Amino acid sequence: MKAKPILFIPLVIFVGLAVLLWHGLGNNPTDRESALLSTPFPDFTLATVDDENKQVTPEVLKGQVTLVNVWGAWCPTCKQEMPQLLDLAQRGVRIVGVDYKDQRSEADKFMSDFGNPFALNIFDPDGSLGFDLGVYGAPESFIVDANGVIRYHHTGYITAEDVDNTIMPTLKRLQQ
Amino acid sequence: MLQRMMLAVAALLLCLSAGISLADNGPPEFQDPALGQRYSALTEELRCPKCENESLASSGAPIAADIRQRIAEWLKAGQSDDEIRHHLVQRFGEYVLYKPRIERRTWLLWGLPAVAVVLGAVVLTLLIRRRRRLRVNDLDEAERARLASLLARHGEQQSSNREAR
Numbered sequence: 001m002k003a004k005p006i007l008f009i010p011l012v013i014f015v016g017l018a019v020l021l022w023h024g025l026g027n028n029p030t031d032r033e034s035a036l037l038s039t040p041f042p043d044f045t046l047a048t049v050d051d052e053n054k055q056v057t058p059e060v061l062k063g064q065v066t067l068v069n070v071w072g073a074w075c076p077t078c079k080q081e082m083p084q085l086l087d088l089a090q091r092g093v094r095i096v097g098v099d100y101k102d103q104r105s106e107a108d109k110f111m112s113d114f115g116n117p118f119a120l121n122i123f124d125p126d127g128s129l130g131f132d133l134g135v136y137g138a139p140e141s142f143i144v145d146a147n148g149v150i151r152y153h154h155t156g157y158i159t160a161e162d163v164d165n166t167i168m169p170t171l172k173r174l175q176q
Numbered sequence: 177m178l179q180r181m182m183l184a185v186a187a188l189l190l191c192l193s194a195g196i197s198l199a200d201n202g203p204p205e206f207q208d209p210a211l212g213q214r215y216s217a218l219t220e221e222l223r224c225p226k227c228e229n230e231s232l233a234s235s236g237a238p239i240a241a242d243i244r245q246r247i248a249e250w251l252k253a254g255q256s257d258d259e260i261r262h263h264l265v266q267r268f269g270e271y272v273l274y275k276p277r278i279e280r281r282t283w284l285l286w287g288l289p290a291v292a293v294v295l296g297a298v299v300l301t302l303l304i305r306r307r308r309r310l311r312v313n314d315l316d317e318a319e320r321a322r323l324a325s326l327l328a329r330h331g332e333q334q335s336s337n338r339e340a341r
Contacts, residue, residue, distance in 0.1 A: 131246065134267035
């Protein structure tokens with residue numbers, strides 16, 4: 001009997017599904033786009049780590065491209081991230097920290113132990129800014145353009161490869 | 177030695193109990209039981225953004241506890257379930273919804289099962305129709321005679337087999 005083309009339909013469907021699902025297996029399930037991309041940085045009025053009497057708002061992020069890093073002294077991977085942040089700061093990147101669910105004394109100790117790449121540290125002890133940013137685990141980083149709009153989101157700590165492969169190119173692109 | 181071990185055990189227990197008391201404030205209390213029900217339904221229905229497959233209600237992640245607390249606050253402030261879902265999607269993305277919303281992007285997802293059922297029904301109908309058309313015609317006179325003789329012979333064989341046994 002001559003094979004009819006219609007008999008190949010299940011095979012074609014199978015191959016299509018196999019390719020699709022195989023591709024899906026390679027995805028990193030924790031790697032998701034932030035819901036805040038292309039939206040303005042959420043509104044906040046918070047003190048800084050250095051000065052409890054100084055209140056800052058999203059205005060501090062305007063005027064130049066900024067890397068916002070959400071961290072906490074309690075967070076072990078934040079320690080692994082510090083060398084990369086110091087490197088970025090040395091390359092002239094403006095880094096604003098969000099000290100997430102932390103205490104001032106702990107944060108100060110952390111920075112004296114591991115260095116301070118931050119131009120400024122927003123103090124967010126109850127995690128309200130982190131919540132509005134959709135942060136579900138420190139460290140997370142956001143790149144905010146000169147108009148205060150979120151353009152890039154990085155979950156987990158920034159590795160040395162990330163600095164060269166994604167962070168610096170994104171910053172450069174936004175600075176143009 | 178024994179003393180040291182006991183000290184270590186005591187320290188461990190202390191750490192554990194401190195951990196437990198820090199972990200969660202327990203479920204919030206609502207004066208209105210209807211709010212409590214909506215709280216349970218929402219926390220069961222929404223996914224913890226930190227975890228890959230746990231609802232807000234079942235997750236022990238700190239962010240899940242934060243979100244539960246926010247949901248309780250929003251409920252008490254008189255927000256609707258849809259508003260609360262919207263607040264969370266705005267911050268944590270569609271990921272928090274176990275059930276994707278029906279919108280243009282998800283039409284294929286929601287529509288595919290219905291399309292598959294319709295397609296299956298069509299294929300099945302076509303097959304059945306064709307089968308009917310191809311059904312063997314009734315036997316003619318000569319064929320019927322041959323069938324009868326075959327059956328008779330078969331019957332004889334069987335009965336002779338039985339006798340032989």
